[in-house]
Amino acid sequence: MDAAETSSQFLIDDTPDSRRFTDLIGGVLTRVKQAAENDKCVAIAAEMSAYLWMQGKAAAAMRLEQLWNDLAETYAFSLCCLYPSSSFSRKEDGLHLLKICTEHRIVIPSEGGATMPGTAQRPDEKRFRILLDSLQDHAVLTLDPEGRVTSWNAGAERVTGYHDFEIIGQHFSRFYLEEDLDSGKPEQALRLAAAESQYEEEGWRLRKDGSKFWANTVLTVLRGDDRGLIGFAGVTRDITEQMLKQQTLQETQRDTMESEQSLRRLSLHLLQSQDEERRRIGKDLQDNLGQYLSTLKMELESLQLPAKEERESNAGDELTRCINLVKASIEEFRTISQSLYPPMLEDMGLRSAIPWYLDAFTKHSGIKTTLQISTDFRRFSSDVELALFRVLQEALANVERHSGSATADLQLFIRNGNVVLKVSDAGKGIPWEILGQADHGQLFAAGVGLRGMNERMKQLRGRLDLTSSKQGTTVIATLPIAVQQAAKNASAAR
Numbered sequence: 331m332d333a334a335e336t337s338s339q340f341l342i343d344d345t346p347d348s349r350r351f352t353d354l355i356g357g358v359l360t361r362v363k364q365a366a367e368n369d370k371c372v373a374i375a376a377e378m379s380a381y382l383w384m385q386g387k388a389a390a391a392m393r394l395e396q397l398w399n400d401l402a403e404t405y406a407f408s409l410c411c412l413y414p415s416s417s418f419s420r421k422e423d424g425l426h427l428l429k430i431c432t433e434h435r436i437v438i439p440s441e442g443g444a445t446m447p448g449t450a451q452r453p454d455e456k457r458f459r460i461l462l463d464s465l466q467d468h469a470v471l472t473l474d475p476e477g478r479v480t481s482w483n484a485g486a487e488r489v490t491g492y493h494d495f496e497i498i499g500q501h502f503s504r505f506y507l508e509e510d511l512d513s514g515k516p517e518q519a520l521r522l523a524a525a526e527s528q529y530e531e532e533g534w535r536l537r538k539d540g541s542k543f544w545a546n547t548v549l550t551v552l553r554g555d556d557r558g559l560i561g562f563a564g565v566t567r568d569i570t571e572q573m574l575k576q577q578t579l580q581e582t583q584r585d586t587m588e589s590e591q592s593l594r595r596l597s598l599h600l601l602q603s604q605d606e607e608r609r610r611i612g613k614d615l616q617d618n619l620g621q622y623l624s625t626l627k628m629e630l631e632s633l634q635l636p637a638k639e640e641r642e643s644n645a646g647d648e649l650t651r652c653i654n655l656v657k658a659s660i661e662e663f664r665t666i667s668q669s670l671y672p673p674m675l676e677d678m679g680l681r682s683a684i685p686w687y688l689d690a691f692t693k694h695s696g697i698k699t700t701l702q703i704s705t706d707f708r709r710f711s712s713d714v715e716l717a718l719f720r721v722l723q724e725a726l727a728n729v730e731r732h733s734g735s736a737t738a739d740l741q742l743f744i745r746n747g748n749v750v751l752k753v754s755d756a757g758k759g760i761p762w763e764i765l766g767q768a769d770h771g772q773l774f775a776a777g778v779g780l781r782g783m784n785e786r787m788k789q790l791r792g793r794l795d796l797t798s799s800k801q802g803t804t805v806i807a808t809l810p811i812a813v814q815q816a817a818k819n820a821s822a823a824r
Contacts, residue, residue, distance in 0.1 A: 331358070333376075333377045333378045333380075333381040334381055336354070336378060337378045337381060337382060337394075339354055340354055341390070344387050344390055345389070345390055345393065345495060345496070346390055346393050346394045346397055346495070348397060348400070351394075351397045351401070352397075352400075352401060352404075355401060356401065356404065356405060359372060359401075359405045359407060360405075371406070371407070371408055372405075372406070372407040372408070373407070373408045373409075373410070374407055374408065374409045374410070375410050375412060376398070376409060376410070376411045376412070377411075377412050378394060379391045379392075379394045379395055379411050379413070379430075380411070380412055380413045380414065380417065382394060383413065383417055384414075384417060388498060388499045389494070389495045389496065389497070389498040389499045389500075390495065391430070392430065392494060392495060392498055393493070393494070393495025395411065395430060396494075396495070398411070411430075413430070468483075468485045468489075468565055468566070468567055469483070469485050469486035469488075469489040469490060469564075469565070469566040469567070469568075470483040470485060470486060470563075470564070470565055471483070471486050471502070471563075471564045471566075472552070472561055472562065472563050472564070473502055473520075473549075473561050473562040473563075473564060474560075474561045475559050475560065475561055475562075476501070477501050477502050477503065477516065477517075477520050477562075478499055478500065478501050478502070479497050479498050479499065479500055479501075479502055480498065480499075480561065481494075481498070482494035482497055482498055486566070489537075489543070489566065489567075489568050490505065490535075490537050490538060491537045491538030491539055492538050496538075501516075502516065502564070503516035503517075504536070505535045505536055505545075506535065506536070507533075507534055507535075507536060507542070510533065510534075515533075519531060519547075519549060520549070520562065523549040523550070523551055523562055524551055524559060527550070527551050528548065528549065528550050528551070529548070529549045530546070530547065530548045530549075531546075531547055532544065532545065532546050532547070532569070532573075533545065533547075535547075535566070543568045543570045544568070544569055544570040544573040544574075545566050545567065545568060545569065546566070546567045546569050547564060547565070547566045547567075548564065548565045548566075549562050549563070549564050550562065550563045550564075626656055627653060627656045627657065630649055630652050630653045630656060631653060633649055672686070672687065672719075674686055675715060675716065675719055676712065679709045679710075679715060680707075680709075680710075680715050680718060680719060680742065681703055681707060681709075681742075683715075683719060684701060684703075684719070684722065684740070684742065685701060687719075687722070687723070688701060688740070691726055691730075695730045696736075697726075697729060697730060697735065697736060697737065697738055698736065698737050698738075699726075699737070699738045699739070699740060700737070700738075700739045700740065701740045701741075701742070702739075702740070702741045702742070702743070703741075703742045703743070704742065704743035704744055706744050707742055707743065707744060707749075710749060710811075713790065714749065714790060714809055717783070717786040717787065717790055717792075717807075717809070718742075718749070718751045718807055718809070720783055720786065721751060721753075721783045721786070721787075721794065721805065721807040722740070722751060722753060724783050725753040725805045726738060726753065728803075729753075729755045729757065729803075732757070732760075733755045733757025733758060733759075733802070733803060734757045734758050735755035735756045735757030735758075735802060736756070737755065737756055738753065738754070738755050739753075739754045739755075740752065740753050740754075744811070747810060747811050747812065748792075748808050748809060748810050748811060749808075749809050749811055750806065750807070750808050750809075751806070751807040752804065752805070752806050752807075753804070753805045753806075754802060754803070754804040754805075755802045755803055755804075756801065756802040757802050757803060758800065759798040759799050759800050759801070759802060759803055760796075760798040760803055783807070787807060787808075787809065790809050791809075791810055792807065792808050792809035792810060793807075793808050794806070794807050794808075795808070
């Protein structure tokens with residue numbers, strides 16, 4: 331049978347059609363078997379693959395080799411495919427010949443004992459081919475120096491959707507997106523691989539059906555004995571699923587971060603609103619109720635003198651008790667109103683407001699306090715001073731309510747570019763079941779009462795540290811001095 335005429339009967343667009351090939355050659359084999367005597371073996375000497383190869387149809391020739399192997403699963407025959415060695419005279423043809431050799435059980439060079447790729451190491455190559463085809467998740471391919479595909483494993487077919495006969499001989503740039511082609515990305519990948527021996531990248535690639543997948547690709551240079559470039563080996567993995575998971579994780583982290591920032595802005599707004607409300611209530615109490623109490627005290631005192639002159643002892647005693655109650659109410663009222671928002675803090679700063687507050691605290695609680703303020707301590711922005719003052723209030727409130735300590739020691743100083751407030755007591759310490767939560771970042775949510783203060787510190791890029799033992803508890807508030815200008819600007823903006 332003529333090779334050219336026979337191959338033309340099963341080629342469609344220069345590609346062997348499996349059904350036509352099986353019908354044509356299978357029919358011939360059936361007739362030969364029927365004519366043979368004693369069920370003799372059928373031998374085939376085939377030159378169709380060589381004919382297609384000589385026509386420049388490398389992919390068609392390799393596909394035909396596979397169709398012969400498929401046919402052997404149904405029909406019994408012995409096949410010898412004949413190729414002129416001169417067909418593989420170029421250095422880059424070695425990769426093509428190796429691909430052809432992997433489709434045969436035995437390779438026999440017949441021209442002057444010439445060594446052909448795949449002859450001496452045929453068993454290793456067979457095992458290597460099996461190994462390559464077992465890599466279902468890895469597209470393994472080779473390219474010639476210009477970037478045309480010269481070999482293709484089963485994993486490459488699974489990843490891209492192309493059969494090897496459809497892609498061998500084609501330029502690997504057909505897997506790239508149009509915008510990558512316009513920017514010359516495929517050519518750049520070959521240049522970088524040739525210059526650096528290996529090149530790795532990730533990006534979108536196209537499958538046969540036009541769908542996209544996110545690929546990790548590694549190109550490695552292949553060199554001959556003379557160190558000249560003979561091509562590239564490529565390994566491509568479809569990591570779309572991993573990329574989407576990472577993208578989802580990043581989006582979740584971004585959403586979480588944005589939510590945390592929104593919550594912190596809301597928390598800061600609530601704290602600021604609370605401070606404004608305290609200021610308003612404190613001022614209203616001082617201006618209105620304070621005046622009423624002072625007026626009542628003066629009225630009662632004016633009634634006390636006539637009662638004494640008229641020797642109405644019972645009435646005089648009653649008035650004295652009323653006056654004393656009013657005086658105590660005024661004292662308590664002043665303490666409450668100024669605790670809500672002490673005017674002294676706004677007018678004179680922490681250096682003056684803290685001693686005043688400690689004096690009132692000692693009178694109220696009976697807890698003795700000490701205060702050390704460094705000589706270089708100065709005025710800061712209202713946000714910074716208010717945050718530190720609130721920490722002081724909350725820390726002393728905890729000393730009074732929970733510690734059982736008879737003393738509290740305070741320090742206010744500048745260190746390493748930070749303003750630091752330190753409050754220590756000699757009480758029984760925080761219970762271990764609460765303090766133990768500090769290891770998980772939950773201390774300020776465990777009912778200690780400093781959660782809002784901790785949030786204030788975070789908003790001003792500072793921190794709140796707490797240590798405790800059976801010998802007492804220490805709270806340290808630290809704010810960077812550099813933040814005060816930002817706080818001043820924020821206050822001015824409000």
